[in-house]
Amino acid sequence: MLGAFLAAACGGCSSANSTRHIPAVENFELSKYMGKWYEIARLPHSFERNVSHAEAEYTLQDNGKVKVVNRGLRNGQSTSATGSARFIGPTDRGELEVCFFYPFYGKYKIIYLEKDYQSAIVTGDNTNYAWILARTSKLPPEKLIMYLKKLQAWGFATELMQYPWGIDFSL
Template identity: 30%
Template sequence: MTALLAASASLFNGGCTNSPPNPNPRADVPLQSVPVDLPRYMGRWYVIANIPYVAERGFVASRAEWTLRDDGRIDDVFIGLKGGFDGPERRYQFLDTVKPGSGGGEWSVRLFWPIHVTQLTLYVDPDYRYTILGYPGKTLGWVFAREPQISEETYRSLLARLDAMGYDTSRFRRVPQLPDQAGQPGFARPDGSD
């Protein structure tokens, strides 16, 4: 779902996310998805951090909920509060299809017919507590966790993985999941400003 919102933003902006050049020396190394155990991967994932873009800007307490369907596709729901913790809850429903031969790590996300985008699972820890999703081109990326908060040490280790993949990690902003996180250094602001 996150990739869908990202693609919508990309399409809305004429295919350009207006991102600055990526200074990472590994910026041109292609992203590779990792295999995942799809039934184990399903469920609720909190958005811990992302590279802010128009479709997710201004959301707090955001999460994705993935449900594996009998036909092998994935119901993908993005839920978040728009504009702050007292803002309205918004829900966006998408339908994802696992790319054959990807080991479950590459999904085609249908934004709306006939528009699809690719979402890559770049990392998932052995206990399926943390995952990193990416978008080809490295202009968009997400850190997810099963719980709304993670330790600073874990967050830094996930950013180090993104850095090793060629991302400009200075562009990531943490998404407030709890009211006391709003406005803290490194967190996105509920009003959508950086």
């Protein structure tokens, strides 16, 4: 999430771990997705190394794009990045691309979303990138475990997941 966009732009995509076989959510409503999301779990990446208390704020702009502000603490110091997102295809499918460093865009693919828009699973172009997001900084253990099992079934290395809000559940 905090780096999904940057990760996909900077990371290569190999066919061996592509997420093309995992569909983006359908009947997606962007307005319901706007607001603050907490990063509950993520696969590790250098751009999020030592980042705790990670969150993202999405705001719909007048031009139809989404302002993205990622925040967290890196080694106890506040850090943030601002970018913009736009749809790749139909606006009712949860598949966008995000830019933090123009002209580089990375895929932001929502592969699971609760009907109440309170939690989600996001990936990029390949299974090296995964984030579990929620509207609160904690998820019930049974829900987190369910999401980890979904990711595992899709081929993600859930044993490597990090928990930036101090949560740790393993399968």
